[in-house]
Amino acid sequence: xxxxxxxxxxxxxxTAFWFALGGAGYTLMVSLFFPVVREQSAQFNHLMxxxxxxxxxxxxxxxxxxFTGYLGTESLNLxxxxxxxxxxxxxxxxxxxxxxxxxxxxxxLSIPASRWRLLLAKMTALAVALLGVVxxxxxxxxxSAVLVGATVxxxxxxxxxxxxxxxxxxxxxxxxxxxxxxxxxxVASGIAxxxxxxxxxxxxxxxxxxxxxxxxNLSIFTAYTPQKALExxxxxxxxxxxxxxxxxxxxxxxxxxxxxxxxx
Numbered sequence: 001x002x003x004x005x006x007x008x009x010x011x012x013x014x015t016a017f018w019f020a021l022g023g024a025g026y027t028l029m030v031s032l033f034f035p036v037v038r039e040q041s042a043q044f045n046h047l048m049x050x051x052x053x054x055x056x057x058x059x060x061x062x063x064x065x066x067f068t069g070y071l072g073t074e075s076l077n078l079x080x081x082x083x084x085x086x087x088x089x090x091x092x093x094x095x096x097x098x099x100x101x102x103x104x105x106x107x108x109l110s111i112p113a114s115r116w117r118l119l120l121a122k123m124t125a126l127a128v129a130l131l132g133v134v135x136x137x138x139x140x141x142x143x144s145a146v147l148v149g150a151t152v153x154x155x156x157x158x159x160x161x162x163x164x165x166x167x168x169x170x171x172x173x174x175x176x177x178x179x180x181x182x183x184x185x186x187v188a189s190g191i192a193x194x195x196x197x198x199x200x201x202x203x204x205x206x207x208x209x210x211x212x213x214x215x216x217n218l219s220i221f222t223a224y225t226p227q228k229a230l231e232x233x234x235x236x237x238x239x240x241x242x243x244x245x246x247x248x249x250x251x252x253x254x255x256x257x258x259x260x261x262x263x264x
Contacts, residue, residue, distance in 0.1 A: 001113055001117050001118070001120070001121045002121075003111075004111065004113070004117075004118055004121035004122065005122075005124055005125050008122045008124075008125030008126070009125045009128060009129070011125075012091065012125060012126065012129045013129075015087065015091065015129075016087070016129035016130075016132055016133060019083065019084055019086070019087040019133055020132055020133040020135075020136035020137070021136065022083055023080050023083045023084050023133060023136065023137050023140070024136040024137055024139065024140030025140070026075060026079060026080065026083060027071065027075045027076070027080060027137065027140040027141060027144055028140050028143060028144050028147070030071075030074040030075050030079075031070075031071060031074075031075075031144030031145075031147060031148055032147065032148070033074075034067060034070050034071075034148045034150070035148055035149075037064055037065075037070060038065060038070075067145060067150035067151075067152070068152070068156075068227055068230050068231045069227065071141065071144065071227070071230070072226060072227030072230070076141075076160075076226040076227055077226060080137060080226075081167060081224065084130075084133050084137070084168060085168070085171055085196060087130075087133065088130060088168045088169075088171040088172040089171055089172075089175045089189055089192045089193055089196065090175075090185075090189055091126050091129070091130075091172065091175075092171065092172035092173070092174075092175025092176040092178075092179060092188075093175045093176075093178060093179045093185050093188035093189035093192055094179065094185050095119065095122050095123065095126065095175075095176045095179045095180070095254075096119065096176075096179045096180045096183075096258060097179045097182060097183055097184055097185040097187075097188050098185055100183040100184075101183070101184070101185060114259065115258050115259045115261075116255040116256070116258060116259040119180065119254065119255055119258045120255060123172075123176060123251060123254070126172055126176070127169060127172070130165070130168045130169060130172060131165060133168065134161055134164045134165050134168065135161070137161075137164055138157050138160055138161045138164070141157065141160065141230065142157060152230060153233055155233030156229065156230045156231065156232070156233045157230070158233070159229035159230070159232070159233050159234060159235050160226055160229045160230045162229065162235055162240065163223065163224055163225055163226055163229045163235055163240065164224075164226065166223055166224075166240050166243045166244055166247070167220065167223070167224045167243070169244075169247050170220055170243050170244075170246050170247045170250070171192070171196060171220075173246070173247040173248075173250035173251050173254070174192060174195060174246075174250045175189065175192040176250065176251070176254045177250045177251075177253050177254040177257070178191050178192055179254075180254040180255075180257045180258040180261075181257055196220075199218075199219045199220050199221055200219070200221055202216070202218050202219045203215075203216050203219035203221035203222060206218075206219065220243055220246070222236070222239045223235075223236060223240045223243040
């Protein structure tokens with residue numbers, strides 16, 4: 001299992017690096033415009049007041065006169081998760097299906113270890129890679145604050161890392177489950193993208209009206225509160241716990257499904 005873990009980490013190294021760099025780099029880039037926005041905050045707020053509430057919610061808009069509000073609007077609430085969710089989905093969907101499509105499944109399964117251990121090693125490697133992406137994202141936020149003269153707390157950064165990690169790991173988990181069921185990366189990733197998009201739409205609709213508020217409980221995005229985490233250093237333990245539970249269930253289901261498959 002250790003050998004498989006090292007190989008899987010090696011295979012993921014450059015993909016994880018570039019997505020980590022892309023997510024953190026985007027955050028750094030947009031943060032450089034914060035001083036300008038802060039100076040013209042009255043004009044920006046007046047302009048945004050003319051937009052529909054639903055549109056502002058969809059793009060993650062909040063008060064951009066504060067550093068955390070600006071960074072949430074321009075990166076953390078929508079654009080950073082889009083960038084890194086692509087990596088989590090594609091990598092998760094490739095866990096088993098890639099071996100099948102590349103014709104290397106027999107070589108992979110010839111390793112003297114049970115199927116579930118082989119898959120667990122690849123899942124562990126992916127989790128490590130995703131945590132590396134999260135660390136890069138958190139460091140990008142810290143560096144952004146330094147560059148523009150803002151202040152963020154250590155507890156805020158830790159809470160931010162927690163919600164980022166839970167978000168990416170649950171996406172990778174259900175993508176991996178789909179990969180263990182289907183033998184096609186296209187099918188697995190397509191369904192996974194659809195689940196993520198549907199979850200976002202449900203969360204968005206739930207936030208538009210009190211009548212639909214309960215819908216937010218059906219979405220993984222309810223636990224993804226990066227701006228609040230950064231501002232207050234706190235997390236919604238219940239929502240985050242549910243997401244973690246979903247992750248664990250998907251991982252266990254993936255291992256069981258792959259172990260019981262007669263052929264791949």
